[in-house]
Amino acid sequence: MDVEGIYKEAEALLEGHFILSSGNHSNRYLQSAKVLEDPKRATLLAQALAEMIRKSGIKVDTVCAPALGGILAGYELARALGVRSIFVERKEGSMELRRGFEVSKGEKVIICEDIITTGGSAMEASTIIESLGADVVAFASLANRGFCQREGSDISPKKECKLPTNKPLFALDDFTFEMFTPEECPLCKEGSQAIKPGSRNA
16 A cells, blocks of 8 residues: 555645644654545555554454544544544543543553654553553554554664554554754755644644
């Protein structure tokens, strides 16, 4: 599957001058919401991701996504796997499992995002789910930004990766972009104005 081509077709792989959620700058940006706005495309991607997980032999009871960005990806993955879909959401700065969702002791859960960058939100979700007695067996995302190592990739994890090394990360492709601190950004030095297209402080 040409995942990068699918992102480009959906106008979800942006080129320009962007401020990332980390505060760093880049000349490329992934906007997975644009990929997922087409249900047929979302289904195609989720089915490919589900097939990777099935081939691994990992047992899954439930897919849990961090709100807001992971909800659609998590739902589509759960549908492709034929399991339950739930999500955690942030309330007063902390992730919580709300809206009547529950997990049981020993329930096998995959944490799913649309994009994994350092895995910070995914780890917050994992901590909540495991504190309630369920077992997080893996992480998944449509796209991996290259900080964490996904199954089948030869990219080594970076020090910024927050995901545990003893649990697999399933993702469809790696998207590694150059990043710069605002002080060192060559685009800023050329006089270009950075924009923040993401879901946080957009």
